[in-house]
Each structure stands twice: as C-alpha cells, then as structure tokens.
Amino acid sequence: MSKFNLDIQINGQAVDRVTLLERELERAYVALEQFKSKLGHKGLKELFKDEIKQSDDLLWNASQNNDYVSAETFVNVTGMKTDEFLTTFHHFQETKMWAAHPEHYIVDGKRGCQDVMETVGHFGGPCLFRIYYVEKFTDFEPPFDPEFPKRLLGDIELISGGKIKMRAMHQFKDTEEGMLVKLNIVFPKNLPAEMIENHKWHLAIEFKNWLTLAYNAIHAK
Template sequence: MTADQTPSPVTVTLVSGPPGTADIDDLELFYARRALARFRARLGRQGLLDLLAADIEEGNASLRESALASDGSFRGGTTVLATQGDLKASEFLVWMDEAFADENVLLAAHPEHYSITNQADGLVHVVENVGPHVSSFYLGGWGTEAMAWAADADERLPEADFPHKQATNLFLADGTIIGRVLIQFGDTEDGFTSSLSVYMPTACPQDVLEHHLRHFAIEFKNWITAAAAARS
C-alpha cells in the first residue's frame, strides 16, 4: 500500500458459534446493560451520587455559565421517532406516568441515567448527562404559566395531529434554567409518532444539543419498547 492510499475498512461478521440470530453488537449491548445494572444495584442511588459528586459540580457550573451568558435565549432541535405496532400514544403515556413510580424502569432506558426520583412538591429530580456534562437538575410544572414559552415554540405541532403535548423547563437547584423540553405525540394508522424537542442555551456548544437529541432517541425507544412489552 502506498502512502496516498486509504486502507479499506475492516469488518468482522459472526458466522457461527453462539445460538440465536443476534449480531456481535447486540451481544455486547446485552452484557454491557447487565454489567451496568449490577454496578447500579451494588452502589445504590446515594453511592452513585457520591461517586459523581465532583462531575455534577463541574457539569452544573458549566451549564450555569452557559445559561447566564445566553441571557434567556435558547436554540432547539427535534428527534422524531416512528412507532409501528399495536400501541397508541395515549397508551404509552399512561405507561410513562406509571413508570415514574419505578426508578429502575427509568434508569434502564439509558446508560447515562444515574438518578430519577419524584419529589414531594411534584417536581422530578434527575441526574444524567446533558451533553458531555453530568448534571443534577429538576423538571416539572407541565402546563403551568412557566411553560408559556411552549405555546409559541417553532417546533409546536398542530393539535389535530399531535394532541398529546408536555413541556417543561430543566433547572438547577438555584433556579437557573439550563434547558427546555417540548414532547408531542400523535397517533398514526399503524402506531404513533413522537416529536421530542430539546432547547439548550445559545452559549452552549452545538454538541451539547446534538448529544441530547441522541439521548432522546435512546431513552424513548427503550421506554416505548418496555411499554409494548408490558402490554403483552
């Protein structure tokens, strides 16, 4: 091979050995999830929070700085998921409401979910990655005056097609708003569509927004799959 030639990509294919039809990536995902579940169980919620304390402090500081520099301005992006099968949006949302009573179900939806707990005041405390940052923040107040921004959001879709809507701010313990979320669901002939919008302060690097769009794809796909499994 000469210096100006690009090496051809190398691929590895599972030809035989383990039973079943899963590919190697599927096998690795199974074992990665099992290992992660073991560490979560052994450490417990407080053990995880203690372990991540320095990361949370650094992540919150970075997001707070971006929020203050943005002076209340946000930019958004949307992940759209199409679900086919015998599951409608209203059924999924009923399952989600019930799922918030079981932290294990919520944590299992994404490797970077560390703690998701309901608070006595109706808010939800979340510790997860926001982009590359581990952050401890709160969400809640769906449909309150604090969410008036969602009525004028460019990403807001027609009620006739997406009647199920929820919006919330993501805010630190000191009240600093570090993000916003608008999620919308509408039935289709063969299932339903999820429109999942997230907004980050404009001073945040673009990759923070892009990572959370990927985050949405992973966690909602897993929640939808779990909701479908629970029905059967």
Template sequence: MTALKIDITIDNTPVTQDELAKVQEWRIKHVLQEMKTLGADIALSAIDINLLPYAEAKQLLLDTKAKYADLADMKALYKAPLAASDTFWKQVAANSNGNQDLQEGQVIMHVEGLAMPQLQKVMGSELESDFAAIINPEHFYSVGNTITGQHIIETFGCFGEPTEMTLYPETGDFKPTTPDPTYPIQMGGYVALTSDDDTLGYGWRAYHQIRPTATGFDAILAAYLPSGTPTEIINGHKWHLAVEFSEMVKYAATH
C-alpha cells in the same frame, strides 16, 4: 395486531434501531469506564470492559448502577464530576439569554404497534432509577414522575459529566416553539439545578408533541437549551432523546 415498528429521523436523516444500539454501546462502555475510574465495584479490567458484547455490557452497567441506587451512594461516587457539571451549567447560564434564543435539538418519531395509552401509562408512573437506567445508559438516578416532577441525575447530549437536577412539569404559558396544531398532545417541562434550585432563567426546556394514529402515534421530541450551550450538546442530545424514547416504547410494548 400491528407489529411494533419504530422510525426515527434526526436532522432529516432516518436512523435505524441498529444504529441507536451502536450509540448505546459506545455510551455504555464510556459510563462503565468512568464508573470504574471513580472507584465503582467493577471486577473487570478496562480492557475487558471494551471487549464485552453489547448485551453483556448493558447488563453489567445495570448491575453496577444498582449497587449505587441510593442517592447518597451515587452522589458520593460522582462527587467531583457532579460538582464540575454544576459549575459548567451555571457558566452556560451566565453566557446565555435566559429563556430566549434557545437552541433546539429535535427528533421525529413514528411508532406503529403501540397505542398512546400504553406509552402514557409508563410515562405517568413512578420513573425510578432502575427504569431510567434501562432506557438510557446516561441516566444515573431518578425519583418522581412527569406529573409532579423528577429528581434526576443524567448526562446531557452524550457530552461532559452527569448533572443533578429537578425536572418540573410546565405550569405556565411559556412554549419554547410554536406548537404544530396537528399534534394535539403536548408535554412541556423545565429543569433546575438541585444545588440551589436555580432555574437558569428557565433556559432548560423539554417540549414534546404527540399525535395518535390508527396504528400507533407520531411524535416531535425536542430539548431546548440555553443560547450559550455548546453545539455538541445540542446535537448529542438528539441521539440521547432517540435512544431514550425508542427504549421506552420497547419497554411499554412488553409491560
């Protein structure tokens, strides 16, 4: 059997799993510090959090999020940041051109040692908060699946505050890009704010293209955000996607 191998490319530059682990460590400690500031039950001081080794910091974040697994509890803890984020994205939408001129954040992934059905089994299951937290430190809440939709709280692009939203699978013909004909599997969806189910002109899109290979698969992972979105979010979300799908592949390979 082929050993598990994950190759990531961002902006034509190879990115190692060690580099992605370092990004995770930075974001894990950022989230821990913010949760503590907001009043989360974390016994360690801010200084002690910064001194934690990566593995211990990751486990502390998972344990802390588990204490606020109920949606009402997470929303109460993040009440002010969620409100600020909701306002921020509505302003972005007001300054954007609907689903036109979308900004693309793309990641190229090559995987060996994991068959597509193994990944599809994970992606098609109920993607609950505990799993969401494992695959990305800036996932705070998740209920649902990629088939019927997900109610989620996450931070876009390692930037700003978490956003509460609903991710719906694509049911229409709209595609934010011209598909690559060599990638037969395509997964698309759009995001709406849960505050009023506002689709923001369908200006938030996910569009992933996958090609099975003899030893695994190739993927073009991409998020498309409204034209008025700060560039920092577009660039940051490439790293968010790289972390999320790398960790998802590792999880699928061991479950």
C-alpha cells in the same frame, strides 16, 4: 497476510456481529444496573460530585443568555397510541428509567417531578437536576405544532440551586397505525454545539427503549 476477520461459532452455529453486539449491550446494561444499585443515590452523587459541579456550572452559566436552541428527534411509532404510552411511562419504576440509557444514573420519581442525574448531550460528566412536569410553561412560549395536540412538558432546575433555561417539550400525534412523536429539549443557545447535537442521539436512544418497554408492558397484561 489476509485481511483481519472473525468467525465465531457457538454450539456449531455461526454467530453474526449484530447478534454478538446485542448480547454484549444486554450484559453491559445488567452490569450498569448492578453498579448503580450497589452504590445507590448517595454513592453515585459522591462518586461524581466533581463532574456534577462542572456540568451544573456549564448549564447555569449558559442560562444567563436569553437565546434558545432545540435538540429535536422524530419517531414514527406503530402498534401503540399516545395515551397507552404516556400512561405506562408515568408508572415506570426507576430500574426501567435507568434501562433507557447507559448515562442515566438516577431517575427518582416523586409526585409531579423527577430528580435526574444524567450526562446531557454525551458531553462531559453527569449533571443533577429536577424536572417538574407541567401543563404549560409560565415564563416561556415555545412554538408548539398545533397538529400535535398531546404534550409532555417539563421545567428544569438544578438541584444545586437555580432554574435553568432547559425544558422538555415532547409532542405527540396519534395516527391510524400508532403515533408520531416530536421529541425536543430546549437548551440555552450558547452551550457547545456538539452537546446540543449529541442530545438528539440521547433522545433517540432513551425513547427507543422507553417506547419498547411500554409496548412490552402493555402486551404482557
């Protein structure tokens, strides 16, 4: 018997696996957006209330330890500068915030903060937290890289109550061709190691999409 293989054709033209996967992913995001829009914020919170409690408890209990660990991802961007991206990013509507990652359930922007329901580190179910965008941290002194002068910083607290030791600490540096980005979420150290490691992939996925959406929005004007 021959080795398993698929040869797909549409309108007489061969369709390669990558093209098919891209189309599948596109339709999956459309289905997710319909699902999230239909349920709404209230419906999503009710549907996942047990998972939210479990994830919130995990983050809260881990935050009783004073040690930190970073989940870092680096991006080299050409064709767009830091200010262009940040200005566009801060004007994204919720559907674009959803579109950045399949595990973004709610990203509800308010003045100076966002309510977020997402699965952190591809681990377990979603948690529900609020991120406050700040100029600097008042109770935390992270080792910023002085070569990356522009920052997107966020203090995070659980909506169920209580500030946790989890912070957004993204740094940007313009280059001749675009920018370098150091993405970083600081976590309590005693969370599961796979959760920390997988959140590096979460950052890569969401910022790949946000950066692409921002670039397309800028050049559509």
